[in-house]
Amino acid sequence: MTQIPSPTDELRVAARRIDRRRFLTVTGAAAAVAFAANLPNTAHAAPAADGSALESDPFTLGVASGDPLPDSVVLWTRLAPLPLEPDGGLPAEPVEIAWEVARDAGFTRPVASGTEVAHPEFAHSVHVEVAGLAPATTYHYRFTTGPWSSTTGRTRTAPAPGALPAAVRFGLVSCQRYDQGFYTAYRHLAAEPELDAVLHLGDYLYEYAVDATAGVRGTPVPAHLNRETRTLEDYRTRYALYHSDPDLQAAHAAHPFIVTWDDHEVDNNYAGAVSEQGDPVEEFLVRRAAAYRAYWENMPLRAPQLPEGPDLRLHRRLHYGRLAQLDILDTRQYRDDQAHGDGWQVPGEEAADPARTLLGAEQERWLADGWRASEAVWNVVPQQVTVARRRDRLTGPWPLSMDAWDGYPAARERLWAAAEEAGVENLVVCTGDVHVHYAFDLKADWDDPDSRTVGVELVTSSITSGGDGAERPANWEALTGANPHLRFYDGRRGYVVVTLDADEARAEYRVVDRVTTPDADVATAATFTTTAGEPGLRPA
Template identity: 90%
Template sequence: MTQIPSPTEELRAAARQLNRRRFLTVTGAAAAIAFAVNLPNTAQAAPAADGSALPDDPFTLGVASGDPLPDSVVLWTRLAPDPLALDGGLPAEPVEVAWEIATDAELTRVVDSGTATAHPEFAHSVHVEVAGLNPGTTYYYRFTTGSWASTTGRTRTAPAPDALPAAVRFGLVSCQRYDQGFYTAYRHLAAEPELDAVLHLGDYLYEYAVNATAGVRGTAMPAHLNRETRTLEDYRTRYALYHSDPDLQAAHAAHPFIVTWDDHEVDNNYAGAISEQDDPAEEFLVRRAAAYRAYWENMPLRRPQLPEGPDLLLHRRLHYGRLAQLDILDTRQYRDDQAHGDGWKLPGDEAAEPDRTLLGAAQERWLADGWRASDAVWNVLPQQVTVARRRNQLAGPWPLSMDSWDGYPAARERLFAAAEEAGVENLVVFTGDVHVHYAFDLKADWDDPDSRTLGVELVTTSIASGGDGAARPDNWAALTGANPHLRFYDGRRGYLVVTLDEAEARAEYRVVDRVTTPGAAVATAATFVSRAGDPGLREV
């Protein structure tokens, strides 16, 4: 068993201060702002309490697991007896937490157990990297402290590296603005059978103020949530709000999650060190550092993803035997600023510049190298923003979304060229962001529907963002008419279930008719397949 170690002096120093290399130009008031997000300056580790003195349940935020390997999985929880309080209802003291993992839901066949320390420097979060597990196996886990026990979670390891499983099955989710809808889709996702993992493709939270009634939810909220997130405290309490939802907790407890972010985990449409409002870069990087730290604290991520100041290495590679290689991308941290002032704009010379990047040069090389080394049947690209070209009107000239890959056409050409050079035959892109279900064929020539299909893109709708939605949004005719490579479009809330086997990729588009009130049933709006060796979506 390997777990996040009790912080050494080096780790505690990293926890107390931002990465100074990124703040060499910060002076005066900006410097004061920069180090206002420092974590508690405790020079020595205090003895951890055993939780016996806690008067209230500390496991209000549930449990989660993530980033499955063949022999390992991350287990997560965060202690917060009063989750929406600025301190979570705990003093700034460490708490000892016990954990156990078993092969049965009753936890009678325990295969490993131990203790971890929930440190106040990490918002009393716990990340346990359990090792020595069997591949392709379902496990159950639980945390305890004092007399308190968490709910029991289910998780699953990845297949052995040389295995060729009969199938792997993923859930795809994104965009869950708390005040715009109930998490009904998550309740249904929790009940999906035999999911190997859920891929969250970004916008886990939204930075916007949450009003006194939590929008459509009609729930009383503390006043300190009614502001945009900017500080570490702000982001921590916002994650606590989202994690307190019982349907989200049910989904996390039912399936391991593989996560990546988009923009709202920090600031709408930010690009690298550039904020939506063009704040001074040194000030925005302070905000980004706070957001990235809170993200790690609240996600089932491994030690390599622990941020250093405003930097967090989120792109990573996971394998599901020889059936699927997942290259999880980060299209926010390293991108160039959006061209032409962001939004839907007519593309011009700025967007067409050949060196513009969405991934950054290092991530582009990492992806190309990974594809060249891949022997997987399916090469899967979980990422954030739409890759396929989207025109939003029937006649030109056509504006395009500068925030998506349309605003970075040279980067998209390099992406496709890298896949071709590596001999990738079965490319499947997973995308979130746009609050609708899409199914796209990825074409060698967007203007020629008969040109070669390079792969497929499966876009999942939002969990709650945008409210109820409609099966045919107002722009349905324009988008389906102007984009012949668009095979499906539905504007309701929901999620995607994707099953991969040796023969095909199958995408089932789940929808709920409403999220502004709870209790909606789930339905499958459409099912598409793409055959191995013959890319292109066919409706079943």
């Protein structure tokens, strides 16, 4: 991949050099919180309490696991007896938590245990990286403190590095605005059998204010949630609201999650250090630091993802034996600002600038290097925004989404060139963001339907965002007519189940017909396959 200097990369380097005193001068106490030391001062901290004094259940936010390796998983929980209070209902003191891992849900076959300290600096969250596990194995885990026990979670390690498993199965989810619907799709996802992991593709929460009745849910929530998230306290309480949902908790307890973010975890359509409203860079980076800190605190992420101020390295690589390599991307933190604004616009010279980047130079290089070294049958790329070209009308001139890869065509061409140079034959891009189900063939030349198919893109609909959807949205005829590489389009809510084996990839598009009531059934709207060595989607 040819490397082009990125103005966004230069801005980020400059931002890292901004003196902390300047942040304090500009934004006061908020900066002091956002740029607090990344690790608690354990040398002078009070001894951790054992939890015996807690008068109510501190495990109100459930449990989670994530980022499976062949010999390890990370386990997560966060103590919060009063989850929607700014302090979670706990004093600013460390609390000791015990954890256990076993081969069975009854914990009669234990394999590992230990203790971890939940520090108030991390909102009493813990991230336990359990090592010494067997590959491709299902485990159960739980936490305890004082007289209190968490729910039991199920997790699974990745296959051994040289193994070629018969199959691996992933769930794809995205976009779960709390006040726009019930998480019924998560209840059904929790019941999906034999998922190796769930890939969360962004918009885990939304920064917008939540009104007194939590929108369509009709349940009272505290008044301090009725504002847009800007401070560390705001983001922490918003995650607590989302984690309090029993269906989301069930999905986390049932399957390990592999997460990446999009924009709403910070600010709608932000680009690098540029906010939606064009706030001063110093102020926005303080907000971004708070959002990134809260993201790490509330996700099952490992220590390398611990943020440093306004930076968090989220792109990372996981392997499922020789069957699948997962290159998890971050299309928000390093991108250039959107061209012509962040909506749908007819592309001009600004969008066509070959220097523009969505991933940043370092991440582009990292991805190209990973593809060159890959020995996997399938190269899977979990990321955020639509890669395929999307025209929304039958005749030109055609506006395109400036927030998606359509707004960064030179970056997309470098992506294709890197895949070709590395000899990637079986490329599967997994995408969220758009609140609809799509299935795309990815073409070398969008204007020639007969051109080479580079790979396939599986786009999952939202869990709730957008409210009740429709099987055929109003623009169905235009999108299906204007984009011959679009193989499937459905506007209902749901998720996708992807099964990979040595011969084919199979995508099953699950849908619920409504999210404004909590009792919707799930159905499979369509199933597509692509054959190893013969990229292109076919109805199953």
